[in-house]
Amino acid sequence: xxxxxxxxxxxxxxxxxxxxxxxxxxxxxxxxxxxxxxxxxxxxxxxxxxxxxxxxxxxxxxxxxxxxxxxxxxxxxxxxxxxxxxxxxxxxxxxxxxxxxxxxxxxxxxxxxxxxxxxxxxxxxxxxxxxxxxxxxxxxxxxxxxxxxxxxxxxxxxxxxxxxxxxxxxxxxxxxxxxxxxxxxxxxxxxxxxxxxxxxxxxxxxxxxxxxxxxxxxxxxxxxxxxxxxxxxxxxxxxxxxxxxxxxxxxxxxxxxxxxxxxxxxxxxxxxxxxxxxxxxxxxxxxxx
Amino acid sequence: xxxxxxxxxxxxxxxxxxxxxxxxxxxxxxxxxxxxxxxxxxxxxxxxxxxxxxxxxxxxxxxxxxxxxxxxxxxxxxxxxxxxxxxxxxxxxxxxxxxxxxxxxxxxxxxxxxxxxxxxxxxxxxxxxxxxxxxxxxxxxxxxxxxxxxxxxxxxxxxxxxxxxxxxxxxxxxxxxxxxxxxxxxxxxxxxxxxxxxxxxxxxxxxxxxxxxxxxxxxxxxxxxxxxxxxxxxxxxxxxxxxxxxxxxxxxxxxxxxxxxxxxxxxxxxxxxxxxxxxxxxxxxxxxxxxxxxxxxxxxxxxxxxxxxxxxxxxxxxxxxxxxxxxxxxxxxxxxxxxxxxxxxxxxxxxxxxxxxxxxxxxxxxxxxxxxxxxxxxxxxxxxxxxxxxxxxxxxxxxxxx
Amino acid sequence: xxxxxxxxxxxxxxxxxxxxxxxxxxxxxxxxxxxxxxxxxxxxxxxxxxxxxxxxxxxxxxxxxxxxxxxxxxxxxxxxxxxxxxxxxxxxxxxxxxxxxxxxxxxxxxxxxxxxxxxxxxxxxxxxxxxxxxxxxxxxxxxxxxxxxxxxxxxxxxxxxxxxxxxxxxxxxxxxxxxxxxxxxxxxxxxxxxxxxxxxxxxxxxxxxxxxxxxxxxxxxxxxxxxxxxxxx
Numbered sequence: 001x002x003x004x005x006x007x008x009x010x011x012x013x014x015x016x017x018x019x020x021x022x023x024x025x026x027x028x029x030x031x032x033x034x035x036x037x038x039x040x041x042x043x044x045x046x047x048x049x050x051x052x053x054x055x056x057x058x059x060x061x062x063x064x065x066x067x068x069x070x071x072x073x074x075x076x077x078x079x080x081x082x083x084x085x086x087x088x089x090x091x092x093x094x095x096x097x098x099x100x101x102x103x104x105x106x107x108x109x110x111x112x113x114x115x116x117x118x119x120x121x122x123x124x125x126x127x128x129x130x131x132x133x134x135x136x137x138x139x140x141x142x143x144x145x146x147x148x149x150x151x152x153x154x155x156x157x158x159x160x161x162x163x164x165x166x167x168x169x170x171x172x173x174x175x176x177x178x179x180x181x182x183x184x185x186x187x188x189x190x191x192x193x194x195x196x197x198x199x200x201x202x203x204x205x206x207x208x209x210x211x212x213x214x215x216x217x218x219x220x221x222x223x224x225x226x227x228x229x230x231x232x233x234x235x236x237x238x239x240x241x242x243x244x245x246x247x248x249x250x251x252x253x254x255x256x257x258x259x260x261x262x263x264x265x266x267x268x269x270x271x272x273x274x275x276x277x278x279x280x281x282x283x284x285x286x287x288x289x
Numbered sequence: 290x291x292x293x294x295x296x297x298x299x300x301x302x303x304x305x306x307x308x309x310x311x312x313x314x315x316x317x318x319x320x321x322x323x324x325x326x327x328x329x330x331x332x333x334x335x336x337x338x339x340x341x342x343x344x345x346x347x348x349x350x351x352x353x354x355x356x357x358x359x360x361x362x363x364x365x366x367x368x369x370x371x372x373x374x375x376x377x378x379x380x381x382x383x384x385x386x387x388x389x390x391x392x393x394x395x396x397x398x399x400x401x402x403x404x405x406x407x408x409x410x411x412x413x414x415x416x417x418x419x420x421x422x423x424x425x426x427x428x429x430x431x432x433x434x435x436x437x438x439x440x441x442x443x444x445x446x447x448x449x450x451x452x453x454x455x456x457x458x459x460x461x462x463x464x465x466x467x468x469x470x471x472x473x474x475x476x477x478x479x480x481x482x483x484x485x486x487x488x489x490x491x492x493x494x495x496x497x498x499x500x501x502x503x504x505x506x507x508x509x510x511x512x513x514x515x516x517x518x519x520x521x522x523x524x525x526x527x528x529x530x531x532x533x534x535x536x537x538x539x540x541x542x543x544x545x546x547x548x549x550x551x552x553x554x555x556x557x558x559x560x561x562x563x564x565x566x567x568x569x570x571x572x573x574x575x576x577x578x579x580x581x582x583x584x585x586x587x588x589x590x591x592x593x594x595x596x597x598x599x600x601x602x603x604x605x606x607x608x609x610x611x612x613x614x615x616x617x618x619x620x621x622x623x624x625x626x627x628x629x630x631x632x633x634x635x636x637x638x639x640x641x642x643x644x645x646x647x648x649x650x651x652x653x654x655x656x657x658x659x660x661x662x663x664x665x666x667x668x669x670x671x672x673x674x675x676x677x678x679x680x681x682x683x684x685x686x687x688x689x690x691x
Numbered sequence: 692x693x694x695x696x697x698x699x700x701x702x703x704x705x706x707x708x709x710x711x712x713x714x715x716x717x718x719x720x721x722x723x724x725x726x727x728x729x730x731x732x733x734x735x736x737x738x739x740x741x742x743x744x745x746x747x748x749x750x751x752x753x754x755x756x757x758x759x760x761x762x763x764x765x766x767x768x769x770x771x772x773x774x775x776x777x778x779x780x781x782x783x784x785x786x787x788x789x790x791x792x793x794x795x796x797x798x799x800x801x802x803x804x805x806x807x808x809x810x811x812x813x814x815x816x817x818x819x820x821x822x823x824x825x826x827x828x829x830x831x832x833x834x835x836x837x838x839x840x841x842x843x844x845x846x847x848x849x850x851x852x853x854x855x856x857x858x859x860x861x862x863x864x865x866x867x868x869x870x871x872x873x874x875x876x877x878x879x880x881x882x883x884x885x886x887x888x889x890x891x892x893x894x895x896x897x898x899x900x901x902x903x904x905x906x907x908x909x910x911x912x913x914x915x916x917x918x919x920x921x922x923x924x
Binding site for chain 1: 494522532533
Binding site: 163166167169170173174176177178179180181182183184185 | 739740741760761762765766770771773777778779780781782786789790791793794796837841
């Protein structure tokens with residue numbers, strides 16, 4: 001029983017770490033710009049396809065491909081901010097909402113045109129399985145957890161310790177005051193879109209290695225990502241980290257101890273519970289946003 | 290060309306062609322199938338198989354019906370596997386083209402829509418690959434289908450798994466596709482009836498690719514066999530993850546995917562020893578000489594190897610030929626009667642299991658043999674036929690409506 | 692140092708500042724006083740680049756800053772201690788101070804931090820506390836310190852006494868005088884006119900978007916109109 005419990009916890013943390021990566025990008029963008037960036041999942045898939053393309057066509061390794069794709073994703077993010085969201089930054093929020101929906105369709109269809117309809121699995125060669133006392137740890141899943149942890153720590157340091165990170169937080173917390181400090185809000189917005197999209201691409205690559213890059217995956221990612229945001233608190237970075245892991249583990253435990261039929265329901269039950277008892281989200285009033 | 294000129298030319302040919310029978314007639318078959326879009330991978334091969342069989346029959350002197358000799362021709366429409374489109378096509382074929390015999394029908398949703406209205410029409414509908422149980426379970430006396438429902442195979446699979454020595458079965462299966470759930474329910478029931486215990490039934494949804502939580506849970510209950518079913522893509526992930534979780538007990542499945550499809554997701558090692566328990570559609574390895582001849586003829590005619598499902602439509606043409614000959618008329622009532630009393634024709638490709646000596650049971654449903662295929666060294670190998678019970682299933686099938 | 696010439700500002704169709712001119716010389720402390728709605732804050736926003744004037748010019752340090760984006764104005768050396776303190780509420784006091792020095796982020800800012808902690812000893816105790824959890828007076832100190840962290844050529848204080856407990860207002864007054872003593876050029880906007888006139892060298896009185904009178908603090912204190920309207924004499 002304990003073996004199963006640990007196994008399920010591990011399963012849940014792996015999935016949860018991917019949710020966290022997706023949610024981090026969404027939450028930073030929401031914190032800075034107040035935009036529900038629905039196209040985030042499609043950007044993630046774009047990066048996944050691109051990584052696969054780099055590996056297959058250029059013959060470069062997984063990690064260089066992933067890094068290149070993250071850079072490309074960051075560029076795409078910056079372009080999206082400039083071309084799509086920046087022009088409506090002072091317009092009513094419904095405009096950005098409509099643009100977000102439109103972008104989702106455009107990027108999703110572009111992926112279809114560029115990369116086709118077939119599912120693509122990013123080859124990693126990590127197919128060893130470690131076993132400790134009956135609990136199995138597939139190599140790839142362990143690496144996913146490690147990569148996600150490294151990215152989350154790097155992001156935390158960036159946001160907490162650097163001038164750019166402070167600027168990002170300042171804009172999120174008090175935009176006019178940030179301007180008075182000499183912070184270029186446009187530059188921060190572009191930076192945030194670039195950073196978030198790179199994180200999204202990382203999530204897309206991990207999904208593509210563990211499962212598949214395919215049409216239809218992105219919407220699932222975005223739905224889970226926003227569920228995490230509501231759980232953890234809109235705009236909260238610690239909330240995205242805790243919320244993502246919590247969602248992953250809850251889904252797994254729902255399967256383990258209730259029934260797999262309720263796996264997807266549990267995300268929504270959790271969200272309803274949080275909205276009822278802590279409407280600002282689990283981590284809203286805390287250290288950083 | 291208008292009808293007058295067609296008749297005139299036919300008349301002229303009849304007069305001028307010295308070897309022709311005195312009363313050569315043409316019987317038009319309406320073909321409705323998915324010829325474009327996602328369903329075309331099933332529909333287009335059916336269309337080709339129907340044309341191949343018709344060319345063979347016409348080439349061998351046509352069909353002797355009473356004193357007349359008929360040759361067959363087709364009018365073909367693309368129903369795009371879409372229910373609305375398929376209903377429109379049916380109306381066009383019946384009302385405008387005046388067709389009495391409908392064929393094709395690869396996909397469940399479109400075929401189901403047509404089947405639900407066809408009982409009121411003066412036509413005979415010969416369904417190929419479409420799998421939804423209700424198409425024949427509804428009990429229209431003018432619908433005949435070669436492809437058996439999924440749960441018929443499921444029951445045979447349940448008995449087979451028990452015969453393999455499994456006593457405690459863990460099930461991980463898709464939750465929302467009727468074909469798979471009906472199969473699974475029948476499998477569970479047959480397995481229990483044989484004396485086995487099902488320790489858990491865990492499910493996954495249409496977009497899931499992570500079944501580790503379900504597999505871990507079932508693994509904890511320590512079954513001595515697993516049954517995994519759903520679309521290939523998802524089942525392949527389940528096999529991969531089962532391997533990662535160190536599951537070594539026998540794994541049985543129902544998905545019907547090719548080795549290539551599975552290996553795109555799971556490694557050879559993860560797939561080694563996995564069973565797929567499916568109706569034996571066209572498979573030259575598992576079936577006899579007819580199948581090999583069919584494959585050769587199809588390849589010569591169309592330049593492609595036939596798809597497994599194409600034989601369902603191919604066989605329907607031969608079914609119609611024999612029914613017409615037996616009836617001795619093209620009058621629908623008599624042909625229906627002949628279809629109902631038909632013994633399995635010698636020319637068919639698939640291996641039909643007659644019920645009470647007849648190819649079609651009272652609801653117009655035919656049954657074929659089921660097979661166990663096992664993954665070995667990177668490919669599927671045909672191992673054995675499943676203990677199918679066509680008569681038993683048919684008796685149950687008469688009692689349900691959907 | 693700062694010369695505002697005939698500036699007009701509109702919100703949409705409505706003009707709220709109708710050709711205002713004034714100047715702040717280096718080392719001076721100038722007060723802009725007047726009732727609520729006179730357009731004081733609007734003029735400050737225009738100086739800081741948050742609003743674009745519809746006419747007139749704002750010259751700072753010899754170059755026009757009218758219509759420059761806000762962060763550019765800040766980089767030129769104008770710091771603002773805004774009305775309502777405008778904390779970064781979920782950052783520590785220390786982080787708030789550091790952000791004040793954002794335009795000098797390539798330099799070492801440790802000496803300035805120490806200087807501010809000396810100026811406001813209470814902030815030293817509070818340095819790891821979230822700014823949003825401080826009292827109004829403490830937040831005002833953070834806001835003032837944050838503005839000074841920029842080592843600005845011109846420091847603007849917008850209603851520093853607004854919404855602050857009366858006892859603390861005296862502290863703020865002392866602080867402003869101390870800052871003035873450091874040689875910082877100050878533009879002070881205040882409704883607490885008597886306090887403003889005690890701190891400032893010169894003052895402009897603004898009413899309904901226009902400068903109605905101006906002079907040294909002494910002259911203004913003695914002006915009967917100012918006395919009756921603002922000093923309750």
